[in-house]
Amino acid sequence: MSTFADPSTFPSVFDAPATFADLGLPAPLVRELDREGITTPFEIQAATVPDALAGRDVLGRGQTGSGKTLAFGLPLLTRLSQGERARSRHPRALILVPTRELAMQVADALRPLGRAVGVFLTTAVGGVPYDRQIDSLRRGVEIMVATPGRLKDLIERGSCSLDDIAITVLDEADQMADMGFLPEVTELLDKTPKVGQRMLFSATLDGDVDALVKRFMTDPVTHSTAPPVATVTTMDHHLLLIPPHDKLAVTAAIAARDGRTIMFARTQMGVDRLVGQLAAVGVRAGALHGGKTQRARTRTLAEFREGRVNVLVATDVAARGIHVDGVSLVVHIDPPKDSKDYLHRAGRTARAGESGAVATLVLPKQRKSTLAMLQRAGVDPAQTRVRPGDAALAELTGAREPSGVPVVDEPTPPPAKRVPPRPHGHRPPRAPHHGAPRRRGDHEGFRGKDRSGRG
Template sequence: MTFSELGLRAELLRAVEAQGYTTPTPIQRQAIPAVLEGGDLLASAQTGTGKTAGFTLPMLQRLADGPRPGKRQVRALVLTPTRELAAQVGESVADYGRHLTLKSHVIFGGVGQQPQVDAIRSGLDVLVATPGRLLDLHQQKHVDLSCVEILVLDEADRMLDMGFIHDIRKVLRLLPEKRQNLLFSATFSDEIQALAGKLLDNPEKIEVARRNTTAETVDQAIYRVDRDKKRDLLAHLITRHGWDQVLVFTRTKHGANRLAEQLSKQDIPAMAIHGNKSQSARTRALSAFKSGELQVLVATDIAARGLDISELPHVVNFELPNVAEDYVHRIGRTGRAGSEGQAVSLVCVDEHGLLKGIERLIKRDLEKRIEPGFEPDPNARPEPIENGRGRGGQRNGGQRRQGGATRGQPGESRSDTETRAPRRRRSRARRA
């Protein structure tokens, strides 16, 4: 099947061809016709499967084909959980819509709002936004959502994990009751099913991969190692195997900073990205990583959400995530579009319970390796895992207080600034 067989306009086909794509992916083959029909959609696909084009292309076509209001209004709203994903979706909208007369813009926190306000004031057809900044601008009466015809919730599972459900409900109250709703998620969790039941009207359901599966093209391995030898083992593996582009995950922002500094001291160029970094710093780090100038990018789960790096060869879990589903999201950044990738996890005695939860989720035992010179102490005793994500592995068979991680401890948070704040400061943190 080709894109032309999906019923897309000539202007969109030209844009797709300019991007170098000729054959639609499975999610695109199913989602594009479904969205063009005008009904609601609930779709699940692993990262890297082309789902952004799966909703962007038919969304643009429906807007181009539909009647135009006298004054240019926001007719399509795409909500994403993070700045990086918003920027990625915004870029796709601009690329695919370059031959149409539609206007689009992206808004998110962490940067000045005046350019965003100016863009909205001049008139938009498509608005891509993170929930916090969108609500802030609406409260300031800069955004009118009364003419929205299409609502897209992208990475809806992550938005729920980050605590955006209340913001989503606030946004829904600002939209017309009659509209097309498209919900895209990496998984069909119980929470997603509950949200879909309230949001969607008799939706078409698309699932292109078995729930919580990992790509077959990803070589997954576990290296058992003592907690205090992880950094040296990581540096050893990178150097010995000549890994030239490595995305490394840590649980916390402080841990990401520390690891990046330590690797740089060992002549391995590394930088960290997380919510406490400015947007410009995050953009610079990602650009250097994509270009090959930066060998290692160290990231927290939320900061890495939406990173679009083609043919990324290596993902390393320096620390296992407390939520087993996050393992699937992390390693989904390698082995994309049929290319091969490698996912390595450095696991100490503290994380054996987390590893069992991951293996239960993906329904397979991962290969265990021991690197000579880094043999773990067989008598080592587990210690509490501090500063884990607030949910503490509550889902997927994990223990709520796994390794001592509780909701009140420092870790990743709900806002697109990733700053956990007391209730009285939460609105200010969201605007940051």
């Protein structure tokens, strides 16, 4: 017997819903969405939610920032919350994503909605202690948001099983293919029941994901709300032609602008070097790349999202994983290697109907190849020659002269040394007499087998 509500009770895609209630979502979900200021479905949500609620396999393509997370998250939460509840402590739904940042943001978006309908989720990502994730699984969760590598590790440790998965979602599937995750994704999908529902969402649905679609999806319905070219009318594209010796000064002036800015560099070393160079001229920036610990990456994203830092410098690892509203400018410090990377980077701005601009810094020798790449991306940028201090640079990007006062981060104070509590009735040992053999543990002030004072 199915553990989900009868799909026939959900509306048809042709009903043209104007609100989330019209889509057939339960009242608690609609109320929570309204509380968060989300009242009208985006195009991808209105198109895909009815089919997903009906239990169909779904292929969804939409430009980044178009609302794909709720497009799969809302029907997933609805189906899990209605009908007979499974008694298993294993997860019943799996959301696979390519990066830790994206996993955290998907979980942050769905967690309050899940609480509204009594559905609980956890994450399984690298860079986080295993114990915390294993403990969540032991307590029982219904949704697992995971990166392929960490989920595979948990399964091999015997801490997680996919035997009860009824709904599987692949988010940013083409990026998983680009990052070489297809073998792991295939192995994980093979561990889920063949009768389960599967949804695949991505900015593009090209040949890279055909193998997954053909092997794991059954008669999927496809909803495409945007072609894989830059068609966002609220996004301006600029090619800034600069002399090599002016690149740093132009970059620093742009970074000193008002507003939230993301800058993309090609390498981790390039990111760290640029953050240091900006700090030297008075611009505080955060660095985000795969070489950072998860704690550092989470802290940097939080500072950027909360406005404590207005500039984020990142590698392409963050091109799909950063979903922060209010980014008004994306700057390609190093032109991306192909059109797909350009679109993914550019998609950090002009999200959800907001306006934004994309600027690419181009040296003379890069101009021809960059223009060819932009043509493949469907972008016809305005080309402008700029130098530091030019009025055109300020007009196009909001650039201004940095303060020149170096940014000095206050050192983080070391954590206070924790003194273990002394057991009741315990008295410290006397110092050994000269020449007497020292007892094990005496030099630590404890007589027991460990250093905690517990004996």
